Amino acid sequence: MxxxxxxxxxxxxxxxxxxxxxxxxxxxxxxxxxxxxxxxxxxxxxxxxxxxxxxxxxxxxxxKSFHTVSAAGGLVLNPNKEILFIYRSEKWDLPKGRIELGESTEEAAIREVEEECGISNLKLVKPLITTYHTYFQDGLKLKETFWFLMTSDSEEVLVPQLEEGITIAVFKNQTAITDALQNSYKNIELVYDTFLKM
Known part of the structure; x- marks a missing residue:
């Protein structure tokens, strides 16, 4: 399905x-x-x-009823098994963004996570899930987002990409993740649930 x-x-x-x-x-x-x-x-x-x-x-x-926009992003784990979240438009989200011309989904996912969070040493582990949601912007759009499990052992200070409306980039532990998902999107819950089932 x-x-x-x-x-x-x-x-x-x-x-x-x-x-x-x-x-x-x-x-x-x-x-x-x-x-x-x-x-x-x-x-x-x-x-x-x-x-x-x-x-x-x-x-x-x-x-066929939509203009499809392709994006890619990551669920990033640090050595403490915490997950990287961003805060944008008053919601908790995972870093992601549009795939540029000539980019593979993997390249786009890593680039977007790096840009949105100011993080390095990203290692792509494996594909997680592809999610879909609709929105209106010059007509009806379908956004398909290819999600990847990633790791990073970087200890640098995270820098949210303010020009993209991101005000916080932070690793969250299990308790904080549960709280964040109360103010997130159903697609993000789906990504997280897929990760838990692995």
Missing amino acids: YVVFVNDKPIIVTSSQKKENSYPIYILKNSVVEEIIHKLKNKDIKGVNLYTPDLEKGWNAFI
Whole structure:
């Protein structure tokens, strides 16, 4: 299945006929994506299931409704197993950013983490997950973010990238992470949960 967040509410594109949540079910081929997104702006609807018998074919049809923007980022561990967070737009987030022309997802992920946090000695361990969310900016956009598990043993002072609206870059322990996720995004919870399951 694929999960796309619209203001932290999920659109679940699935080929499973087993009902695993309380969200309404729509047939993907009979649905208009803009109408689904409009429905999710209704406070009573917490999420939507979009059913398609062929998941990959259905997903490819679904994403044609959007202009896709690709980004990459990292869940960075230090030697104390703390995780690197940034604070931007009054929310806790993980460092990430757009993939530039000619860059691989791995190169973009490392560059963005370095730029947003002023950190060095990053080592890419492995891919974690790809997350999706929608936003409006000159039309409807779908942001796909490729996340990687990284490590760094750097002891330098972290420097948040102020020009990107980042006011804090900090490593957080387990207790602080739990608090931060109360004021974060569903995609970030998904990245963290994927990391915990490894």
